[in-house]
Amino acid sequence: MGITAALGPTNTGKTHRAIERMLEHRSGMIGLPLRLLAREVYDKITARIGEDRVALVTGEEKRIPPRPDYWVCTVESMPVSREVDFVAVDEIQLAGHRQRGHVFTDRLLHARGRLETWFMGSESVRPILEELVPTADVHTHPRLSQLRGIGNLSLGALPPRTAVVAFSAEEVYAIAERLRQRRGGAAVVLGALSPRTRNAQVALYQSGEVDYMVATDAIGMGLNMDVDTVAFAGLRKFDGVEVRELEPGELAQIAGRAGRAHNDGQFCCLSPAGPLPSAVVDAIETHHFPVMRRVIWRNSDLDFRTLESLTASLRARPPRRVLEPVRAAEDFSTLVQLSAREDIQALAKGQASVELLWEVCQIPDFRKLLLDGHVELLANIYRQLASPRGRIDPAWMAERIDRIDDVEGDIHTLMTRIAFVRTWTYVSNHRRWIVDAEAWQARTRAVEDRLSDALHERLVARFVEREGARASGRATREQRRARKRTRSTTVQRRRPQLDRAAVAEGPFAKLLELDLRPSAGSDASGAVRDDAWVQALVEAPHERFALREGGWIVDLEDSEDAPELARLGRGVDLLRPEVSLLVGEALGAGARARVQRRLVAWTRDAVTRLLGALRSGAADALSSDARGLVYQLEQGLGTIHRSAAEAQLRRLDGRDRKRLESLGVRVGERLIWAPKLLRAPALRQRAALCSAALPKGVSVPAPPGGAVSFAPNPEVDAGAYTALGYPVLGDRAIRADMIERLLGELARLDGGAGVGLDGREGAKLAGLVGVRREQLEAVVEALGWTRDDDDEARWRAPSPRSRRARRSSQGRRR
Incomplete structure (x- = not known):
C-alpha cells in the first residue's frame, strides 16, 4: 500500500x-x-x-x-x-x-x-x-503561475476580475454596496451561503455580469474561479475563539486564488488596510513559510459504556508530543452540558444510549446561536430518540420547518433561515432518526432551494446595479448583450413571414436547412427561462431526459413537445461524445455551464447503462486477454469483427470463455457481439452514438423494429454500421446474429459439393437475412464464398487459409 x-x-x-x-x-x-x-x-x-x-x-x-x-x-x-x-x-x-x-x-x-x-x-x-x-x-509541486504583491489599492483603483476578501458578513455587505455604487455591482460569496445561492452568485461573476466579487476567506480552500487579483479588506479575523492577526500561510492560501493554471495572479490590500509587511509579501511570492511543529489530536477510540467513560476517553492525552489535544471542540462542549442534565443522565444508560447521545452532540450549530440555545435543541432531539418510539416526532419537526419556510425578509433573515434548515437537512440524513427519511430530505431540500433563490434575488437587488446608466457612465457586458438581444427581437417582430415555397425555388434554398427553432433556454416567445428551471433541470432524475434519433437529448418534462436541450457530437471515441447545448445565451455562462455538466453526466451514465452487462462484476474475474476483448467490444458498442480480437481469442482458456458467455458475449465465426444490445431500445441509443461520430448532417437511423437487414447509406463509413450491430455485406446492413446464422446454414448445406443459391434453398437463405434473391449472391460473396469453377450455379466456402487472410485484411482495415 x-x-x-x-x-x-x-x-x-x-x-x-x-x-x-x-x-x-x-x-x-x-x-x-x-x-x-x-x-x-x-x-x-x-x-x-x-x-x-x-x-x-x-x-x-x-x-x-x-x-x-x-x-x-x-x-x-x-x-x-x-x-x-x-x-x-x-x-x-x-x-x-x-x-x-x-x-x-x-x-x-x-x-x-x-x-x-x-x-x-x-x-x-x-x-x-x-x-x-x-x-x-x-x-x-511548484505553482503553475506567478503570484506577486502590488501594494495597496483604493476601491476605485481595483482592476476587473478582482475578489475582495473580508472577514465578517457586515464588512462583505458594506464593500459590496460601495462596489455597486462605483462599479455597477459585485457577487457575494460567504461560507454560510447554501450551495445553490453560492453557485448563482459565482455564475454572476463567471459570466461577466459583474466584474467584482466580495467574499470571506471561504474562497481560500480550492474554490476555482477566474480571479486575477485578490484584495484583502482586512488582516484580522475572529477564529471562533478570539480576534487575531492572519498568519502568512493563511494569507497565502487566500491570495493563491488569484491566477488560474498558467495565468499569473496578484494580491494587494484594500486601503486603508495594510500594507502587508515586505517579509510577508516576499513569503507569499516565494511560498516560504514556517513549518508546522504540532497538529491537533483527539482520541478516536471512544469508550461508550457510560457517560463518564466517554468523557474520559475524549479527554485522553495524545500518545506523542507532536500531537496537541483539541481545546475547544463544539461537540464535546455540547456533551458536557447535556451530561450535566438529570433527564439526559437518566436516559443515557448503556452503550447504545451513550453512543446515540454522542451522535446527537455532533449535529453542527449552523445557526451559530449561543451554545445554550443549541444545547436545548439537541436535548429535545435526544429525548425523542431515546424514548420507546425511537424516532423524532414528525409533527414537532414539521412545525419547526414550517416556521422557516418563508421567503419574505431581508438578506440577514433569509441567511438565518437557511442556517436553521441546514440543521434539519443534517437530521433528515440520519435515516434511523426519522420516519420516511426520503420525504423529509426532499422537504428540507425544497425549503432550502426556495430560501436560496430568494436570497440570491435579494443579493442581486441590493448589490448589482440594474439601471441602464451607472455612476461610472458605462454598462456591463451583460447589459450590452441584453440590449442587443432586445434590438434583435424587435427586428424579428417587424420581419414579414417567410415564404418557404418561394425560397425553395430560389438561390437561397439552402437557408431552409438551418435550425431556427427557439433554444431550450427560451420558450416559444423567446422569453428567457428562469433560474428555477435551470436548477430543476440540474437536479432532475435521469428519467427526465431521453436520447433521440440523430443524437438529440430531449427534455421529457413537457411530454407534448419534448424540447431538444442538446445534441451529441464527435468526441474522443464512440463512448464519450461531445455535448453541444441548444440552451440560449440568455441563460448566461454560469447557468449554461451547470446545464452542460448535467447533460454530459447524463450522457456518460446513458452509455454506462447501455453497456452495463459488459461491465458487471463478473468482468473482474476475466484474464487480461479477455478484458482486452471486452474493451474492444465496448468501443464497438457491442459488435466487432472477430478478426480484431483474434490474438486474444487464441489465448483464452475454457474458464474465460464461460465467463464471457455469462456476460452475454457471443463469439461467432466472423463476429463477436452482445445479443442484448441488438434489442430495439439499445439499438436506438447505438444509432444516436454512431450518428454523433459522423460529419454534421449525416446520421445513422435506428433500424425499424425487428428488421434483420436494411439498405445502408453509401456515404456512411461501414464501420458505423458495425458499431450499430448491422455490419455491411454487399449492399445490405445485416444484423450480427443473422450473419452468424447465415454462416451456420451455409455450412450445413455445404456437403462438399458447394451450395446452390437458386431454388428453395436460396429463397430460404435470402429470407433468413431479409434480402431479395438477386441480392443474396453479393452477401454470400462478401462472406468470402466463390462460384464453383465447374458449376457456376454453386458456391464454394472459402478455404481456411483464405478465411485467415480475409480476417487479417478486415482487421487491418478496421
Missing part, C-alpha cells in the same frame, strides 16, 4: 492530480475541506464518468447511487470504514486548525486505501508527515 504526500502552494494542480489518480483505480474516496468544494469536485467527476458511479456525502447533502465506485466527501463525512482502492485527503495542513484539526489528524493517521493513499497540502506540513507517516513518498 503506497502513501503519497503531494505538497506545494496553491495552483499547483495537486487536487487535479489526485482526482486523475483516483479515477485510474476501480474505486476511490476523496475528502475535501469544504462542502462547496466537494460539490465542485463532484460536478467535475460526474461530467466525466456520469452520476451512477459517484457518491456525494457532506453533512447536509447525500447523493448515493445504488453501487457507487467513487466517493466525494467533506473530510468530516468520509465513510472511512468503507474499503476502497484509493483514498485522498485535501488541505491536510488543516490538521493544525483549532476546531477542525483533530479530524484531519485522524485521517492522516488512519485513513488508508487498499492500494494507494494521497495527502495533499502545504509544504509547511512536511515535518508532521515525516514524523507521523514516515513511509510516505513526499513530492513537492
Whole structure:
C-alpha cells in the first residue's frame, strides 16, 4: 500500500492530480475541506464518468447511487470504514486548525486505501508527515503561475476580475454596496451561503455580469474561479475563539486564488488596510513559510459504556508530543452540558444510549446561536430518540420547518433561515432518526432551494446595479448583450413571414436547412427561462431526459413537445461524445455551464447503462486477454469483427470463455457481439452514438423494429454500421446474429459439393437475412464464398487459409 504526500502552494494542480489518480483505480474516496468544494469536485467527476458511479456525502447533502465506485466527501463525512482502492485527503495542513484539526489528524493517521493513499497540502506540513507517516513518498509541486504583491489599492483603483476578501458578513455587505455604487455591482460569496445561492452568485461573476466579487476567506480552500487579483479588506479575523492577526500561510492560501493554471495572479490590500509587511509579501511570492511543529489530536477510540467513560476517553492525552489535544471542540462542549442534565443522565444508560447521545452532540450549530440555545435543541432531539418510539416526532419537526419556510425578509433573515434548515437537512440524513427519511430530505431540500433563490434575488437587488446608466457612465457586458438581444427581437417582430415555397425555388434554398427553432433556454416567445428551471433541470432524475434519433437529448418534462436541450457530437471515441447545448445565451455562462455538466453526466451514465452487462462484476474475474476483448467490444458498442480480437481469442482458456458467455458475449465465426444490445431500445441509443461520430448532417437511423437487414447509406463509413450491430455485406446492413446464422446454414448445406443459391434453398437463405434473391449472391460473396469453377450455379466456402487472410485484411482495415 503506497502513501503519497503531494505538497506545494496553491495552483499547483495537486487536487487535479489526485482526482486523475483516483479515477485510474476501480474505486476511490476523496475528502475535501469544504462542502462547496466537494460539490465542485463532484460536478467535475460526474461530467466525466456520469452520476451512477459517484457518491456525494457532506453533512447536509447525500447523493448515493445504488453501487457507487467513487466517493466525494467533506473530510468530516468520509465513510472511512468503507474499503476502497484509493483514498485522498485535501488541505491536510488543516490538521493544525483549532476546531477542525483533530479530524484531519485522524485521517492522516488512519485513513488508508487498499492500494494507494494521497495527502495533499502545504509544504509547511512536511515535518508532521515525516514524523507521523514516515513511509510516505513526499513530492513537492511548484505553482503553475506567478503570484506577486502590488501594494495597496483604493476601491476605485481595483482592476476587473478582482475578489475582495473580508472577514465578517457586515464588512462583505458594506464593500459590496460601495462596489455597486462605483462599479455597477459585485457577487457575494460567504461560507454560510447554501450551495445553490453560492453557485448563482459565482455564475454572476463567471459570466461577466459583474466584474467584482466580495467574499470571506471561504474562497481560500480550492474554490476555482477566474480571479486575477485578490484584495484583502482586512488582516484580522475572529477564529471562533478570539480576534487575531492572519498568519502568512493563511494569507497565502487566500491570495493563491488569484491566477488560474498558467495565468499569473496578484494580491494587494484594500486601503486603508495594510500594507502587508515586505517579509510577508516576499513569503507569499516565494511560498516560504514556517513549518508546522504540532497538529491537533483527539482520541478516536471512544469508550461508550457510560457517560463518564466517554468523557474520559475524549479527554485522553495524545500518545506523542507532536500531537496537541483539541481545546475547544463544539461537540464535546455540547456533551458536557447535556451530561450535566438529570433527564439526559437518566436516559443515557448503556452503550447504545451513550453512543446515540454522542451522535446527537455532533449535529453542527449552523445557526451559530449561543451554545445554550443549541444545547436545548439537541436535548429535545435526544429525548425523542431515546424514548420507546425511537424516532423524532414528525409533527414537532414539521412545525419547526414550517416556521422557516418563508421567503419574505431581508438578506440577514433569509441567511438565518437557511442556517436553521441546514440543521434539519443534517437530521433528515440520519435515516434511523426519522420516519420516511426520503420525504423529509426532499422537504428540507425544497425549503432550502426556495430560501436560496430568494436570497440570491435579494443579493442581486441590493448589490448589482440594474439601471441602464451607472455612476461610472458605462454598462456591463451583460447589459450590452441584453440590449442587443432586445434590438434583435424587435427586428424579428417587424420581419414579414417567410415564404418557404418561394425560397425553395430560389438561390437561397439552402437557408431552409438551418435550425431556427427557439433554444431550450427560451420558450416559444423567446422569453428567457428562469433560474428555477435551470436548477430543476440540474437536479432532475435521469428519467427526465431521453436520447433521440440523430443524437438529440430531449427534455421529457413537457411530454407534448419534448424540447431538444442538446445534441451529441464527435468526441474522443464512440463512448464519450461531445455535448453541444441548444440552451440560449440568455441563460448566461454560469447557468449554461451547470446545464452542460448535467447533460454530459447524463450522457456518460446513458452509455454506462447501455453497456452495463459488459461491465458487471463478473468482468473482474476475466484474464487480461479477455478484458482486452471486452474493451474492444465496448468501443464497438457491442459488435466487432472477430478478426480484431483474434490474438486474444487464441489465448483464452475454457474458464474465460464461460465467463464471457455469462456476460452475454457471443463469439461467432466472423463476429463477436452482445445479443442484448441488438434489442430495439439499445439499438436506438447505438444509432444516436454512431450518428454523433459522423460529419454534421449525416446520421445513422435506428433500424425499424425487428428488421434483420436494411439498405445502408453509401456515404456512411461501414464501420458505423458495425458499431450499430448491422455490419455491411454487399449492399445490405445485416444484423450480427443473422450473419452468424447465415454462416451456420451455409455450412450445413455445404456437403462438399458447394451450395446452390437458386431454388428453395436460396429463397430460404435470402429470407433468413431479409434480402431479395438477386441480392443474396453479393452477401454470400462478401462472406468470402466463390462460384464453383465447374458449376457456376454453386458456391464454394472459402478455404481456411483464405478465411485467415480475409480476417487479417478486415482487421487491418478496421
